[in-house]
Amino acid sequence: MPGRVSLSLALTALLLANLVGLLAWSQAGRPAHAIPPHAIHAFDSSQMAMVSAGALQRYTHTLRNESGGPQTYNLSVASNQDWTVTVLPTTLALGSGQSAEVVVELSVPGDAPPGRMAVSTLTARTVPPSPPPLTVKDTALVQSSSSLKVPEALPGELIDGQRTYSLTMQRSSTEFWPGLQTPTSGYNGSFLGPTLVMTYGEAVALHVTNQLAEQTTTHWHGLHLPAVMDGGPHQLIEPGETWRPYFTLLDRASTMWYHPHPHAHEGGNTSGTGTQVYRGLAGMILVRDEASNALGLPQRYGLDEFPLIVQDRNFNPDGSFQTLEEQGGGLRKGDHFLINGTLAGILQVPAQMVRFHLLNGSNARIYNLGLGNDQPFYQIGADGGLLNEPFERTRLHLGPGERAEIVVDLAAMEGQTIHVVSYNDELQSTYVPNPIADDFDRANFILFTLDVTAQTADPITSLPATLNDVARLDSSQAGMRRTLTLTIPPSINNTTFDMEVVNITTTLGTLEIWSMVNLSEEAHPIHIHDAQFQILSRNGVPPEAHEMGWKDTVLVKTGERVDVIKSFHDFADPDAPFMYHCHILEHEDSGMMGQYITVRHYQLYLPLLLR
Ligand code: C2O
Ligand code: CU
Ligand code: CU
Numbered sequence: 001m002p003g004r005v006s007l008s009l010a011l012t013a014l015l016l017a018n019l020v021g022l023l024a025w026s027q028a029g030r031p032a033h034a035i036p037p038h039a040i041h042a043f044d045s046s047q048m049a050m051v052s053a054g055a056l057q058r059y060t061h062t063l064r065n066e067s068g069g070p071q072t073y074n075l076s077v078a079s080n081q082d083w084t085v086t087v088l089p090t091t092l093a094l095g096s097g098q099s100a101e102v103v104v105e106l107s108v109p110g111d112a113p114p115g116r117m118a119v120s121t122l123t124a125r126t127v128p129p130s131p132p133p134l135t136v137k138d139t140a141l142v143q144s145s146s147s148l149k150v151p152e153a154l155p156g157e158l159i160d161g162q163r164t165y166s167l168t169m170q171r172s173s174t175e176f177w178p179g180l181q182t183p184t185s186g187y188n189g190s191f192l193g194p195t196l197v198m199t200y201g202e203a204v205a206l207h208v209t210n211q212l213a214e215q216t217t218t219h220w221h222g223l224h225l226p227a228v229m230d231g232g233p234h235q236l237i238e239p240g241e242t243w244r245p246y247f248t249l250l251d252r253a254s255t256m257w258y259h260p261h262p263h264a265h266e267g268g269n270t271s272g273t274g275t276q277v278y279r280g281l282a283g284m285i286l287v288r289d290e291a292s293n294a295l296g297l298p299q300r301y302g303l304d305e306f307p308l309i310v311q312d313r314n315f316n317p318d319g320s321f322q323t324l325e326e327q328g329g330g331l332r333k334g335d336h337f338l339i340n341g342t343l344a345g346i347l348q349v350p351a352q353m354v355r356f357h358l359l360n361g362s363n364a365r366i367y368n369l370g371l372g373n374d375q376p377f378y379q380i381g382a383d384g385g386l387l388n389e390p391f392e393r394t395r396l397h398l399g400p401g402e403r404a405e406i407v408v409d410l411a412a413m414e415g416q417t418i419h420v421v422s423y424n425d426e427l428q429s430t431y432v433p434n435p436i437a438d439d440f441d442r443a444n445f446i447l448f449t450l451d452v453t454a455q456t457a458d459p460i461t462s463l464p465a466t467l468n469d470v471a472r473l474d475s476s477q478a479g480m481r482r483t484l485t486l487t488i489p490p491s492i493n494n495t496t497f498d499m500e501v502v503n504i505t506t507t508l509g510t511l512e513i514w515s516m517v518n519l520s521e522e523a524h525p526i527h528i529h530d531a532q533f534q535i536l537s538r539n540g541v542p543p544e545a546h547e548m549g550w551k552d553t554v555l556v557k558t559g560e561r562v563d564v565i566k567s568f569h570d571f572a573d574p575d576a577p578f579m580y581h582c583h584i585l586e587h588e589d590s591g592m593m594g595q596y597i598t599v600r601h602y603q604l605y606l607p608l609l610l611r
Pocket of ligand 1: 219221259261401527529579581583
């Protein structure tokens with residue numbers, strides 16, 4: 001029916017024209033009838049490449065004049081690395097609707113070290129200039145031959161019926177760049193820590209020794225346990241001391257993690273959570289249970305199952321990490337990417353189903369993960385456990401503190417290399433607004449490489465259709481409803497964190513709905529300690545299936561209201577609070593955090609009666 005096709009085309013065109021008008025209006029800040037004819041033009045998206053030292057890298061872009069009249073553009077390009085980069089042509093005249101190719105050439109120096117990341121920013125300005133200019137950021141990652149590190153799995157030792165893990169927090173140094181030592185910290189090593197493998201139902205004991213020169217804590221992010229065992233800012237470990245928390249593991253199969261959580265305050269001796277995590281203190285916890293063990297998922301750690309801790313860092317020329325001051329304050333967002341502490345690593349994976357436990361362990365960066373060949377993968381788990389069914393997708397974004405489990409089918413890929421990529425060019429400004437966006441919030445870039453090798457014996461080649469039986473918490477049973485407003489400068493309900501102030505009191509055995517309302521110009525990953533919660537809605541709309549699982553950290557975008565439902569059960573303690581906070585660690589450290597206690601009914605009402 002050609003008639004109908006052209007009608008719907010015309011309608012689409014009309015709609016588009018309206019949208020274009022709206023966009024131009026909001027950009028130029030003037031009424032729609034006064035749009036300059038050159039307001040709209042398009043580049044295609046950010047390109048990325050793995051390059052070798054000494055190579056010439058070429059990126060080809062199409063610039064299209066989508067305005068109503070002819071345009072002339074001046075083109076320029078700059079590299080963040082002082083590497084030579086050129087664009088041809090440098091002037092371009094295009095009629096309305098015309099497009100032309102633009103070629104950017106980057107000369108990679110012969111001595112560019114493996115793992116170096118370069119961004120070339122191509123800018124097109126109209127003549128005469130009508131801001132904003134068009135930009136596109138292409139990235140180049142200098143290839144490395146380093147194998148991607150896989151943290152050692154620590155199964156713990158059974159001592160007196162308790163599964164016991166020993167962790168020592170220590171200062172050390174790590175070689176990320178050939179010949180350069182970076183001062184770092186780690187658990188039982190120089191950077192990051194071992195993967196603690198735990199089992200649902202077991203009695204767990206941990207010995208955490210502080211060999212740093214300052215106070216610290218270690219928090220079991222995501223685990224449901226008594227507040228005094230949680231490792232928040234109140235469970236300080238003094239230098240030289242050992243902290244010995246213990247608890248029964250009540251969480252089902254999931255991907256949790258651990259990291260320091262001290263709050264720098266008057267009279268204290270600590271640099272704070274952001275600084276300690278940035279230096280390298282973090283590790284993963286894999287919780288196993290019988291039900292998930294029986295699913296036949298890839299579960300041979302280091303063979304067909306891998307943790308991936310994604311972090312960004314800024315380096316000084318001497319190899320040291322930049323301090324917050326050296327980065328100019330604000331947020332710690334880096335221009336180099338460490339996966340399990342490896343720059344541009346290569347991970348050998350067999351040609352079959354392979355499972356990854358993803359953790360965004362960065363202080364402040366949001367990632368939009370995907371495969372370089374755009375191959376779909378299956379998300380099988382969220383923060384606190386397996387989803388009910390595998391969810392097929394090509395992109396997965398993670399805010400700081402969030403985790404996801406994915407399975408990639410590599411059966412047909414033997415002998416191939418596949419890049420794992422962050423497609424941040426696709427993230428919109430509700431995640432990171434233009435004023436605070438850096439190169440990597442607006443570019444696509446390679447994180448590391450999968451090198452697909454031969455199949456193992458007994459490979460997993462399919463996924464079960466059903467993974468879990470998570471029931472939805474019933475919102476009609478919720479007792480309290482609370483609102484957390486998120487604003488910048490970093491605060492929650494216009495209040496900043498005070499060690500001495502309990503902000504919220506909840507009652508044991510009840511359900512509550514917390515609405516997080518983001519009134520600021522950036523996204524905040526909001527984390528609530530203790531039991532996992534469920535996302536009820538985003539702006540009133542129930543979440544997609546991949547957000548129906550257990551969560552403890554949720555990204556709340558600009559202008560968004562996210563309702564979560566959470567149960568307060570098992571542990572009441574009027575004297576020990578749990579934290580809730582933004583997991584952008586610079587926000588948390590500057591006070592975007594509160595504390596809640598959970599009490600029994602009589603603990604809530606008795607003090608009132610006794611007055
Ligand atoms: Cu991962 Cu309160 O922290
Ligand atoms: Cu936590
Ligand atoms: Cu925040």
